[in-house]
Amino acid sequence: MERIDPEHHDGTSDATPGGEPDKRRPGEMVFAAVMVLASAYLVWNAWGIENPFGPNGLSSPRSIPLATTSVMVISALLVLVNTARLPLDQTETILRDILPVTVMLFAAFLVLYGVLLKPLGFLPTSALFLVIAIKLLARRGWVWTLSVSLFSLLLIWLIFRIVFTVLMPSGIVPEAEVIQFFRGLMSGGAS
Amino acid sequence: MTALMDFLTVFTQPQLLLLVGLGTLAGVYVGAIPGLSVTMAVSILISFTFSWDVYPAIALMIGIYMGGVYGGSRTAILLNIPGAPSAIATALDGYPMAKRGEAGTAIGVTTVMSFIGGFIGIGVLALAAPLVSDFALRFQPRDYMLLAILGILLVGSLSQGSLLKGIFAGALGIAIGAVGRDPLTFAERFTFDFQLLEGGISFIAVMIGMFGVSEALLQLHHVDKDAVRQKIKRIVPSLATVKKHLPLSLQTSSIGVVIGALPGTGGDIAALMAYDHAKRVTKNPEREFGDGAMEGLVAPETANNSAVGGAFIPMMTLGIPGDAVTAIMIGALFIHGLNPGPMLMIDQPDMFWFIVGCLVMANFFMLFFGLTGIRLFTKIVEMPRSVLIPLIMLLSIVGAYAVNNSITDVYWMLGFGIFGYFMRHYGYPLGPVILGVILSRLLDDNWRRAIITEREDLGRFFESIVTSPLSLILFLGVILIFVSQTPLWTWAKARVFGRKENAK
Numbered sequence: 001m002e003r004i005d006p007e008h009h010d011g012t013s014d015a016t017p018g019g020e021p022d023k024r025r026p027g028e029m030v031f032a033a034v035m036v037l038a039s040a041y042l043v044w045n046a047w048g049i050e051n052p053f054g055p056n057g058l059s060s061p062r063s064i065p066l067a068t069t070s071v072m073v074i075s076a077l078l079v080l081v082n083t084a085r086l087p088l089d090q091t092e093t094i095l096r097d098i099l100p101v102t103v104m105l106f107a108a109f110l111v112l113y114g115v116l117l118k119p120l121g122f123l124p125t126s127a128l129f130l131v132i133a134i135k136l137l138a139r140r141g142w143v144w145t146l147s148v149s150l151f152s153l154l155l156i157w158l159i160f161r162i163v164f165t166v167l168m169p170s171g172i173v174p175e176a177e178v179i180q181f182f183r184g185l186m187s188g189g190a191s
Numbered sequence: 192m193t194a195l196m197d198f199l200t201v202f203t204q205p206q207l208l209l210l211v212g213l214g215t216l217a218g219v220y221v222g223a224i225p226g227l228s229v230t231m232a233v234s235i236l237i238s239f240t241f242s243w244d245v246y247p248a249i250a251l252m253i254g255i256y257m258g259g260v261y262g263g264s265r266t267a268i269l270l271n272i273p274g275a276p277s278a279i280a281t282a283l284d285g286y287p288m289a290k291r292g293e294a295g296t297a298i299g300v301t302t303v304m305s306f307i308g309g310f311i312g313i314g315v316l317a318l319a320a321p322l323v324s325d326f327a328l329r330f331q332p333r334d335y336m337l338l339a340i341l342g343i344l345l346v347g348s349l350s351q352g353s354l355l356k357g358i359f360a361g362a363l364g365i366a367i368g369a370v371g372r373d374p375l376t377f378a379e380r381f382t383f384d385f386q387l388l389e390g391g392i393s394f395i396a397v398m399i400g401m402f403g404v405s406e407a408l409l410q411l412h413h414v415d416k417d418a419v420r421q422k423i424k425r426i427v428p429s430l431a432t433v434k435k436h437l438p439l440s441l442q443t444s445s446i447g448v449v450i451g452a453l454p455g456t457g458g459d460i461a462a463l464m465a466y467d468h469a470k471r472v473t474k475n476p477e478r479e480f481g482d483g484a485m486e487g488l489v490a491p492e493t494a495n496n497s498a499v500g501g502a503f504i505p506m507m508t509l510g511i512p513g514d515a516v517t518a519i520m521i522g523a524l525f526i527h528g529l530n531p532g533p534m535l536m537i538d539q540p541d542m543f544w545f546i547v548g549c550l551v552m553a554n555f556f557m558l559f560f561g562l563t564g565i566r567l568f569t570k571i572v573e574m575p576r577s578v579l580i581p582l583i584m585l586l587s588i589v590g591a592y593a594v595n596n597s598i599t600d601v602y603w604m605l606g607f608g609i610f611g612y613f614m615r616h617y618g619y620p621l622g623p624v625i626l627g628v629i630l631s632r633l634l635d636d637n638w639r640r641a642i643i644t645e646r647e648d649l650g651r652f653f654e655s656i657v658t659s660p661l662s663l664i665l666f667l668g669v670i671l672i673f674v675s676q677t678p679l680w681t682w683a684k685a686r687v688f689g690r691k692e693n694a695k
Contacts, residue, residue, distance in 0.1 A: 013276030013459045014515070017352035019618020028617045035359065042366060042381065049380050058642045058649065061373035064635045065380055068365040075359040082355070098616055102411050107609055110404065110584060114601045117592070130581050137414050137577035148578055156585065166239055166593040 023089040027098050032080040039072035102136075109133065121171015126153055197544035200246070201552050207250045211549055214254020215556035221255060222262025223274040224574065227583065229259030230515045231406060234398040237523045238590040245527040245542075250549050252523060256516050257553035260458050260495050261305045261561060265568065268297045268488075277458035277495035280466035284480060284487030291483060299428040300485060301492045302561030304440055308493030309554040311444035312451065312500025316507075317547050319452075320536070324508035327533035332640035333656060337665035338511055339630040339637075342454030344672045346622045349450070349460045354676045356619045364627015365634060367392055374632075375639065387599060394522055394628045396591050396603040401621050402515075403587035404608025407580050409615055414576050426562055432485070439469060439486060440493040447494030451501025455626055457514020458495035458502075465494030500550060506531055507543055510633065515622045518629045 019025065046069045051060035095101070109129060116125045130149035138145065160166045161179075170176065201207045221232045233252050240248035263275025268285035281301065288297040330338075343364070347357020370381045371391030382388040443465035450461035469480075469490035476484045502513025510532035512518035524531050529542060536543055591604035611621055645651040656662040674680050 013273075013279060014346055014350050014352075014457075014620040014622035016276075016279060016459075016463075017350060017356070017618045017620040018615045019352070019356075021351075021353075021618075025617060031613055031617050045381060045383070049378055051376055052378055053376050058647045059639045061376050061378040061380060063642075064631075064638055065366060065369045068362040068369070071362040072359055072366065075355050075362065079353070079355050079359060082353070097412075098613075100412070102414075103408050103612070106408060106411060106580075106584070107605075110588070110605050110608070113588060114598065114605060117588075117601070118598055122589075126585055130585065133581035133584070134578055137411075137580065138575060139577075149581075152578065152582055153585075156582070156589070160239060160589060160593075165242060166589065167596065168589065168592065 020089060022086060024083055024086040025089055025098065026092050026094045028083055029080075032076065032083045035076040036073065036080055039069060039076045042069040043073055045069075105136075106133070117171075118169050119171060121173050121175075122168035123153070123157065123173045123175070124171060126156075194540060194544050197541040198548045200541075200545050201250060201548040207246060207549075208552065210247050210250040211254040211552045212556050214251040215258035215553045216254075216560050218255035218258020218260075219262035219265075219557065219560050220258075220568070222259035222278075223265040223568065224579065227579070228275050228402065228406065229256055229263075230519065231399075231402045231583070232259065233516050233519050234395065234402050235586050235590040237519055237526070238395050238399070238594045241523070241526045241594060245524075245529065246545065248523060248527065249520075249546060252520060253546065253549040254553045254556065256520075257309065257496075257499055257550065257557055258560070260499055261302070261309075261492075261557050264301045264305070264488075264492055265298065268301065269294060275459075277462050277498075278491070279459065280462045280491035281488060283466065284482070284484050287481070287483035288485075288488070293483070295426045296428060296432075297488060298565070299426040299562065300432060300436075301488055302426075302558060303428055303433055304436070304489050304492045305496040305561070306554060306558040307437075307440055308444045308447055308496035309499060309550075309557065311441070311493075312448050312497035313547060313550045313554065314500070315448045315452075315497075316500040316503050316550070320504050320508050320543065323504060324533045324536040327508050329661075330509070330533070331655075331659065331662065332637035332644070333652070334659075334662050334665060335509070335511075335637040336634055336641060337656075337662060337669060338454060338505075338509060339634045341665060341668050341672075342505075342511055343623050343626050343630065344669060345453055345455040346460075346620055346626065348672045348675060349453075349456050349464070350620060351463075352618050352620050354672070356617075357623050360614070360619050360621065361623035361627045364624040364629075365631045366627075367397060367624070368394070368628040368631020369635065375636075392603055393591075393595060393597075393600050394625075395594050396600040397607050397628055398519060398522070398625055399587050399591050400604040400607030400609075401611035401614075401624060403583060403590070404605060405611030405615060405621075407583040407587070408608065408612045410576060410580050410583075414580070426565065436485065436489045439473070440489050442472070443468060443490040443493045444497040447497035448501035450494070451498030451513050452504045454505045454509075454511045454513060455622070457516065457622075458498040461498040461501075462491035462495040465490040496554075503546065503550070507546070508533055508536060510535075512626060512629060515625055518625050521629055 043066065046062060046065040049062040049065060050056065051062065056062050109132070113125055113129050127150060130153055131145060134149045135145045201211060218229065221227045222229055232255055236252060236255065240251060259275055260277050263273055263278030264281045264285065266272050266274035267278040267282035268289050271282050271286035273279045273282050285297050285301070288294065343361035344358065347354040350357070366381065370388055372378070372389050373380055379389065446465045446468055447461040450456050450464060451458065466487060469486045473486045476486055478484045480487050502517045505511045505513050506517040506521055510521065510530070512521050521531050529535060529539065587604065588601055591600045592598065594600065614621060642652060645655065656666050
């Protein structure tokens with residue numbers, strides 16, 4: 001099959017995975033090497049799986065993990081060798097094309113979100129996240145940022161809390177009481 | 192007769208009808224908005240609908256799937272940005288048409304062709320699945336094992352990426368699926384003595400991380416890209432146009448069904464192969480391919496929608512997903528206590544006919560939404576990515592948390608999101624990882640069953656493979672995929688086809 005490469009192909013599809021076929025992207029060697037090391041560690045770990053009920057034969061819980069991790073090591077090694085042979089793409093840099101500051105910043109935001117979710121609760125954490133994220137990305141005025149992020153948060157909360165009945169940590173916001181209050185209002189109005 | 196009633200379930204219950212409609216509408220937009228993929232949407236949705244009954248949950252997800260596969264074509268045509276992976280080939284000729292001012296025609300043809308393709312796929316599903324599942328009852332454990340391996344390998348070999356990276360990704364997925372206490376012997380596997388890992392890693396967390404967060408992080412590279420406005424006039428294509436392309440659409444639909452039905456490969460690969468096929472068989476296109484040829488639209492669009500029906504065949508009959516989305520659907524069925532595989536068709540045929548009914552309904556909705564609402568559409572698609580990306584991230588977190596009400600799942604999700612981000616950058620396909628996670632259990636169980644029946648003797652195991660025709664075919668398939676990637680294959684191909692090439 002002839003190679004089809006529309007401009008926007010960036011790894012969003014399995015039919016045309018990202019990466020460059022005949023060049024090595026910055027950091028690709030390191031990634032490949034880490035994969036080899038990690039797989040090797042997993043092989044060692046898989047070897048330590050013991051069958052509590054008998055010998056560690058072909059039907060023991062060890063066999064498939066050992067087989068797959070071995071496949072991982074072999075394929076990772078071959079990928080490493082193939083990658084090392086390719087010329088480095090001189091036009092790309094790690095900071096611009098692979099891991100720009102924005103991406104690192106957002107990864108950090110996400111981790112922070114996870115940390116704050118339990119103590120602070122879903123609504124305050126999400127509001128904080130959306131406001132900061134949208135402000136940073138859109139670079140528009142505060143009024144726009146606040147109204148867009150709070151409106152979309154309200155929409156998400158209504159859909160997921162009411163329609164999908166997903167319970168998120170309420171934290172410092174007395175969510176249940178608020179809903180009960182509105183329920184009371186509605187039923188009061190109806191009767 | 193009962194089959195007919197089950198098939199009609201969705202048409203008679205307004206609530207289910209509404210959900211399919213809503214799902215399709217949402218799917219068209221999800222597919223169309225670049226940065227939102229169907230796989231992402233379905234993986235996030237599964238975590239929200241798991242407390243629902245199984246019928247409404249499946250109805251919604253099928254709508255999204257069908258609509259999403261089609262919706263990607265819109266932005267491919269209007270903006271040259273494939274909204275979904277399956278629309279990559281559509282952009283090649285769709286955008287040149289739009290540039291000439293024929294965006295309306297392009298969208299109309301795409302919609303009708305997707306509809307035709309969708310129906311062919313569903314038809315094949317309805318006819319073939321009962322037969323396949325009858326046949327599948329005779330499958331031995333080793334056949335399941337081989338099928339699972341074949342599925343994971345196929346993604347790597349049919350796509351344009353490197354097979355090695357695909358193999359690595361698949362093996363990684365199987366290893367991730369093995370984490371936790373082994374269900375048969377209760378032995379700890381890859382738990383590193385953490386109690387946390389004993390229950391295993393939630394596959395939903397892996398899925399949302401890989402398809403949600405990692406994609407959102409990748410989209411951060413394109414925050415500033417602006418949408419381009421297009422004027423659209425006539426949409427509904429003339430009957431003559433449809434008639435003219437009918438033969439080609441039948442061929443490419445068949446390609447779509449087959450590729451979709453192969454375990455592991457879905458609409459995106461089907462569309463590319465159909466495009467390739469159209470290029471070879473169309474003798475005198477009105478315009479060159481890549482310059483706005485109508486055939487270049489018809490082929491991928493029929494193929495990717497017929498692949499939807501195709502993808503359900505192995506999922507419903509064997510419990511082996513046809514592509515990433517059906518892999519997630521299998522997960523959804525598991526969560527709802529169903530067990531996809533040949534027994535599903537016997538124990539709960541209603542489920543099968545219900546799904547077929549939903550697909551038919553979704554296909555009609557797709558045609559309807561496809562030919563209407565263009566104005567609203569252009570407005571929604573212009574939603575800036577600076578708002579969209581944070582929202583996807585937020586939804587991913589909520590989704591990962593919601594399944595088990597566990598913050599640990601959120602961390603797993605984030606970890607796999609960041610890992611998936613690097614995998615995407617360096618050309619590792621993500622589909623095999625998910626397939627691996629979903630199929631890990633099936634592979635492990637069936638391998639152990641197979642080898643126990645052979646009294647742990649590898650020689651006898653291979654003997655049974657060679658003496659059973661089905662196992663032999665599957666085994667040869669696995670071997671063929673490996674050989675096709677080695678220099679030996681290129682050499683052999685050159686020997687066999689070389690003379691023909693010279694003769695031309």
